[in-house]
Amino acid sequence: MKHFATIFYTCILLSSIFSYYLFKKEKRLHKSRAKLPPGSMGWPCIGETLKMYTQDPNVFFTSKQRRYGDIFKTHILGYPCVMLANPEAARFVLVSRPHLFKPTYPKSKEKLIGPSALFFHTGSYHACMRKLVQTSFSPEVTRKLIPDIEKLAISCLESWANGQVINTFNEMKKFAFEVGVLSIFGQLNKKYTDELKENYSILEKGYNCFPLKLPGTAYHKSLKARKRLNHILGEIVRENKENKFSSNLLGHLLNFRDENGNALSDEQIADNIIGVLFAAQDTTASVLTWILKYLTDDPKLLDAVKAEQKEICESEHGETWSSTWVMARKMPLTYRVILETMRKASVISFTFREAAVDVEYEGYLIPKGWKVMPLFRNIHHNPDFFAEPEKFDPFRFEKPPTPYTYMPFGTGTHACPGNELAKLEMLVLLHHMLTKYRWELVGSSNLIQYSPFPVPKNGLRARFMKEL
Ligand code: HEM
Numbered sequence: 198m199k200h201f202a203t204i205f206y207t208c209i210l211l212s213s214i215f216s217y218y219l220f221k222k223e224k225r226l227h228k229s230r231a232k233l234p235p236g237s238m239g240w241p242c243i244g245e246t247l248k249m250y251t252q253d254p255n256v257f258f259t260s261k262q263r264r265y266g267d268i269f270k271t272h273i274l275g276y277p278c279v280m281l282a283n284p285e286a287a288r289f290v291l292v293s294r295p296h297l298f299k300p301t302y303p304k305s306k307e308k309l310i311g312p313s314a315l316f317f318h319t320g321s322y323h324a325c326m327r328k329l330v331q332t333s334f335s336p337e338v339t340r341k342l343i344p345d346i347e348k349l350a351i352s353c354l355e356s357w358a359n360g361q362v363i364n365t366f367n368e369m370k371k372f373a374f375e376v377g378v379l380s381i382f383g384q385l386n387k388k389y390t391d392e393l394k395e396n397y398s399i400l401e402k403g404y405n406c407f408p409l410k411l412p413g414t415a416y417h418k419s420l421k422a423r424k425r426l427n428h429i430l431g432e433i434v435r436e437n438k439e440n441k442f443s444s445n446l447l448g449h450l451l452n453f454r455d456e457n458g459n460a461l462s463d464e465q466i467a468d469n470i471i472g473v474l475f476a477a478q479d480t481t482a483s484v485l486t487w488i489l490k491y492l493t494d495d496p497k498l499l500d501a502v503k504a505e506q507k508e509i510c511e512s513e514h515g516e517t518w519s520s521t522w523v524m525a526r527k528m529p530l531t532y533r534v535i536l537e538t539m540r541k542a543s544v545i546s547f548t549f550r551e552a553a554v555d556v557e558y559e560g561y562l563i564p565k566g567w568k569v570m571p572l573f574r575n576i577h578h579n580p581d582f583f584a585e586p587e588k589f590d591p592f593r594f595e596k597p598p599t600p601y602t603y604m605p606f607g608t609g610t611h612a613c614p615g616n617e618l619a620k621l622e623m624l625v626l627l628h629h630m631l632t633k634y635r636w637e638l639v640g641s642s643n644l645i646q647y648s649p650f651p652v653p654k655n656g657l658r659a660r661f662m663k664e665l
């Protein structure tokens with residue numbers, strides 16, 4: 198989800214000004230025996246934000262980790278922050294003590310997605326919404342979507358193979374969006390799908406911009422699109438009040454009653470739907486884009502993956518396409534390519550929490566109000582857990598990774614409830630792509646853009662051709 202990474206790409210200087218005051222305050226706060234973790238806080242006014250922006254953020258984290266160890270403090274975007282770069286610490290924050298660390302997002306972003314979306318919450322509201330989302334994206338429910346996901350994959354691929362150069366990331370986003378809509382609403386009529394698509398794309402353009410509410414700014418347009426989305430979703434809800442027993446997310450949201458028998462408000466329904474669309478799109482699309490890049494870079498591996506896919510003959514089709522689990526077993530190499538891509542690219546390179554109280558961990562003090570960042574990418578690139586971490590080697594997943602060293606979908610109370618669906622749609626698309634198409638990359642593909650997820654420059658330009 199963008200919000201984890203994007204926060205880095207917004208409002209650098211202005212927020213740094215606030216940091217000065219926070220910094221002064223935090224000095225007075227604590228008299229506990231535990232000491233703050235090592236690290237440098239940079240200049241109070243600019244924090245270390247500028248440094249982080251002028252370097253690749255991953256290089257920044259890694260050089261800090263080398264200098265100070267796995268747990269270190271820094272100061273970014275106006276907030277004092279503790280970075281955690283080892284599995285035990287990530288587990289402590291996300292799994293064993295989640296009540297001490299609450300999710301935290303800038304208010305401006307919360308407003309765009311919708312403040313009632315589950316990932317902004319903790320406690321009983323979060324638990325209820327999460328259960329709904331988990332049930333709606335469970336393997337039993339998603340498996341029924343397979344034929345429709347296949348249709349979407351086939352039609353996307355066909356649209357690419359018209360001789361034109363495509364921006365792979367943008368095209369993968371369209372696919373992921375359609376799959377998102379399908380899994381949230383079931384079959385939704387084209388009018389609504391188009392309206393959602395158009396307005397959502399305006400919404401997301403403002404997400405990474407400076408949150409200035411002046412007419413003409415991207416943020417302002419984005420807020421207006423968000424209002425229109427409420428309107429569209431309201432209409433869809435009204436039309437579907439009778440369909441509340443369907444097993445998709447909309448059905449579950451409509452059917453929900455709390456302990457007092459109250460239904461969810463339209464706003465809670467809308468915020469959670471936009472939240473899921475948001476969580477589902479760029480994540481999946483960037484992983485798919487990296488898969489294409491890594492496969493193209495390794496022709497021998499590509500041949501092996503193609504061979505595996507061609508083995509899955511038509512007669513077996515029905516049986517293979519019955520769940521993510523069965524597919525992963527029938528196409529182990531393809532599945533490991535996905536796993537290794539999620540490790541190497543680590544598109545969600547870290548997440549944010551905020552200490553709800555003063556917390557002591559391993560003799561260090563994490564003061565109340567400080568941000569805490571488990572650094573997934575650093576853990577995924579630690580040679581102690583993944584030998585030669587820069588090498589793309591799907592075979593390393595022949596052995597399951599040590600617990601908490603591999604967290605592409607996060608872990609604990611906020612771990613990704615869409616991971617089954619994500620893997621399923623990637624496998625389906627890859628199957629059709631590898632058996633019926635070939636492609637070539639256009640232009641240089643070795644630079645990275647942060648959009649805000651890392652993807653190859655220009656979204657990886659490619660030309661697709663149908664294989665005869
Ligand atoms: C390859 C694609 C995906 C990746 C890498 C990914 C990764 C993640 C990660 C790392 C988190 C946890 C964030 C945190 O702890 O702060 C998360 C949460 C979430 N993801 Fe995904 N995700 C993907 C696809 C999807 C899809 C397809 C859906 C749609 C159902 C989805 C829905 C969600 C939701 C709703 C949350 C918030 C859960 C909560 O706060 O309880 N994700 N995802």
Ligand SMILES: *[C@@H]1O[C@H](CO)[C@@H](O)[C@H](O)[C@H]1NC(C)=O
Nearest residue numbers: 392393395396425426428429
């Ligand atoms: C956005 O949604 C509205 C409905 O609220 C619709 O009329 C419009 O065509 C959609 N697209 C754009 C670009 O505004």
